[in-house]
Amino acid sequence: MCFKNCRNQSKEKIVLDTSIKIGIKFCGNCNPHIDTVELSEMLKNYFKEIQFVNWDAGDYSILLVLNSCTVGCATHPNFSGPKIITKNDSINYESVLPEDLFKELVKKINEYTKT
Amino acid sequence: MMTGQQYRDSLRKRNIKVYIKGELINSNELIDHPFIKGHVNSAAMTYDLAHNPAYEDLMTTTSHLTGKKINRFTHIHQSTEDLIKKVKMLRMISQNTGTCYQRCVGFDAMNSLYTVTYEMDQKLGTDYHERFKKYLLHIQETDNMVAGAMTDPKGDRGLRPGQQADPDLFVHVVEKNDEGIIVRGAKAHMTGMVNSHEMLIMPTMGMNEDEKEYAVSCAIPVDAPGVIHIFGRQTNDDRKCEGEIDQGNAQFGIVGGESLTILENVFVPWDKVFMCGETEFSGMLVERFACYHRQNYGGCKGGVSDVVIGAAAVMADYGGYGKANHIKEKINEMIHMAETLYACSIACSAEGKQTASGSYYVDPLLANVGKHNVTKLVYDIDRLAQDIGGGITATMPSESDLKNLEIGKYVEKYLKGVSAVPTEDRLRMGRLIENMTGGTALVESMHGAGSPQAQKVMYSKLSNLSHKKQCALKIAGIKAKKK
Numbered sequence: 283m284c285f286k287n288c289r290n291q292s293k294e295k296i297v298l299d300t301s302i303k304i305g306i307k308f309c310g311n312c313n314p315h316i317d318t319v320e321l322s323e324m325l326k327n328y329f330k331e332i333q334f335v336n337w338d339a340g341d342y343s344i345l346l347v348l349n350s351c352t353v354g355c356a357t358h359p360n361f362s363g364p365k366i367i368t369k370n371d372s373i374n375y376e377s378v379l380p381e382d383l384f385k386e387l388v389k390k391i392n393e394y395t396k397t
Numbered sequence: 398m399m400t401g402q403q404y405r406d407s408l409r410k411r412n413i414k415v416y417i418k419g420e421l422i423n424s425n426e427l428i429d430h431p432f433i434k435g436h437v438n439s440a441a442m443t444y445d446l447a448h449n450p451a452y453e454d455l456m457t458t459t460s461h462l463t464g465k466k467i468n469r470f471t472h473i474h475q476s477t478e479d480l481i482k483k484v485k486m487l488r489m490i491s492q493n494t495g496t497c498y499q500r501c502v503g504f505d506a507m508n509s510l511y512t513v514t515y516e517m518d519q520k521l522g523t524d525y526h527e528r529f530k531k532y533l534l535h536i537q538e539t540d541n542m543v544a545g546a547m548t549d550p551k552g553d554r555g556l557r558p559g560q561q562a563d564p565d566l567f568v569h570v571v572e573k574n575d576e577g578i579i580v581r582g583a584k585a586h587m588t589g590m591v592n593s594h595e596m597l598i599m600p601t602m603g604m605n606e607d608e609k610e611y612a613v614s615c616a617i618p619v620d621a622p623g624v625i626h627i628f629g630r631q632t633n634d635d636r637k638c639e640g641e642i643d644q645g646n647a648q649f650g651i652v653g654g655e656s657l658t659i660l661e662n663v664f665v666p667w668d669k670v671f672m673c674g675e676t677e678f679s680g681m682l683v684e685r686f687a688c689y690h691r692q693n694y695g696g697c698k699g700g701v702s703d704v705v706i707g708a709a710a711v712m713a714d715y716g717g718y719g720k721a722n723h724i725k726e727k728i729n730e731m732i733h734m735a736e737t738l739y740a741c742s743i744a745c746s747a748e749g750k751q752t753a754s755g756s757y758y759v760d761p762l763l764a765n766v767g768k769h770n771v772t773k774l775v776y777d778i779d780r781l782a783q784d785i786g787g788g789i790t791a792t793m794p795s796e797s798d799l800k801n802l803e804i805g806k807y808v809e810k811y812l813k814g815v816s817a818v819p820t821e822d823r824l825r826m827g828r829l830i831e832n833m834t835g836g837t838a839l840v841e842s843m844h845g846a847g848s849p850q851a852q853k854v855m856y857s858k859l860s861n862l863s864h865k866k867q868c869a870l871k872i873a874g875i876k877a878k879k880k
Binding site: 309318 | 450451452453454455456466478481482485486488489492700
């Protein structure tokens with residue numbers, strides 16, 4: 283799965299709360315239909331104002347779980363704040379076309395982080 | 398948790414005695430030996446991947462003893478989810494190595510001993526479980542690699558251990574004293590033994606009451622005095638002393654680097670002894686270990702098969718016949734078989750159950766069915782890979798010929814497939830198929846975790862045939878006779 287075609291689809295930037303940190307949790311990637319590491323790098327490049335940390339760093343206000351197939355078996359750490367659960371074909375269990383995944387993730391992060 | 402480099406460094410500190418082709422290898426340099434290097438690289442992946450955020454969800458978990466983050470290979474399963482994650486982890490690592498990474502054997506030995514020592518103590522009032530928990534804590538804290546050591550040489554299979562012409566053909570206790578026990582014998586086909594830190598000895602089969610000296614389980618460092626390892630030969634292993642291409646998988650090798658491990662009067666202190674004469678629990682330990690280990694095969698061989706399927710498909714593309722209908726059909730058949738293997742491993746994990754110790758155990762029937770499938774389906778998958786790969790996988794010239802200044806141009810010219818792909822790439826892929834689908838690699842699928850007959854004997858015991866008969870009688874309208 284290539285996300286390159288999606289990169290320029292979310293040009294309209296919103297003013298973000300830059301104090302927000304996003305914790306990333308990957309699934310174990312035993313059946314990767316998408317490259318979640320590449321996806322996370324694209325998000326980091328897009329949201330340069332926001333700090334992305336590994337989930338076990340603790341101090342974050344949004345949890346982003348990146349599953350690379352439809353099973354979505356990544357263990358979710360105990361976290362009471364907002365979660366964005368991504369699979370290769372859905373975000374928070376709502377279907378997303380694979381080619382729109384990056385664009386829709388950007389939208390979802392904007393929802394949680396705009397001031 | 399150790400990194401791969403820390404694991405390698407720790408192996409150099411051992412004073413291990415390993416013979417390869419009749420030569421005793423300097424223990425400090427063992428891991429650099431061409432026959433050993435690939436297996437070390439493969440096991441090192443189990444350490445490195447645990448530090449990679451993209452894989453840690455499968456590779457790590459939380460210790461039920463300490464609450465600390467640990468490598469999953471040192472974990473005791475606390476749920477069916479743990480059992481499922483184990484299978485997924487194995488498939489994922491295999492996709493990264495294309496071969497065995499050896500660490501599951503000790504993992505399974507620890508899980509089986511955890512459950513059996515608990516039940517032994519409950520019935521007999523022994524203190525093996527507490528001893529074992531201390532040992533487990535040590536393994537979780539050091540992240541040491543443990544070799545599971547079950548298979549004895551067994552000599553004449555028609556005779557019990559005590560009836561053998563040579564009593565050492567089964568590992569046995571030759572002396573007990575205040576400090577510990579002394580064991581003698583050998584363990585055969587020892588996967589990953591020469592690049593482990595310690596071994597867990599278990600009986601090779603259920604022992605009768607008069608075979609107490611053979612009902613022994615204990616932990617021994619691989620470099621303990623009296624331990625000698627004789628490294629096994631593999632198909633085409635001398636290619637490891639040449640270049641890279643002809644090895645097929647130069648980085649990780651083939652299967653697990655097995656050895657014959659001799660225990661020549663080895664002393665084991667009591668705190669490392671987990672069974673000593675409790676014959677009634679020896680069969681339970683063998684069965685638990687066997688089922689945990691058979692659970693693995695749809696994971697690891699599923700992952701290895703993923704690589705074989707990919708290699709066959711790429712080879713077809715390189716030859717310009719990747720889009721042919723019969724190739725697509727064969728690839729689909731291979732996928733069907735690989736996923737069938739995986740499905741059994743997932744199923745036996747999902748149907749796992751809690752044991753008296755609190756830890757989780759697989760469904761034994763489904764675990765055996767899964768491993769039994771491996772003894773057949775991997776052969777069929779590999780057969781199709783050879784079919785798709787073509788005769789070139791068995792007849793191509795060597796890397797030396799390809800690089801020869803005079804004849805290299807002919808190898809380059811006449812073994813080319815589609816024009817866009819360099820001949821060397823085609824040769825590399827052909828060698829990978831050769832490496833993964835023949836000789837040593839296939840035999841491992843047949844006999845690893847027990848030969849097919851070892852799975853078949855479990856079916857009559859576990860499958861509830863009387864219920865099946867009742868179903869048939871009822872549907873056929875036959876009233877069961879009252880006794």
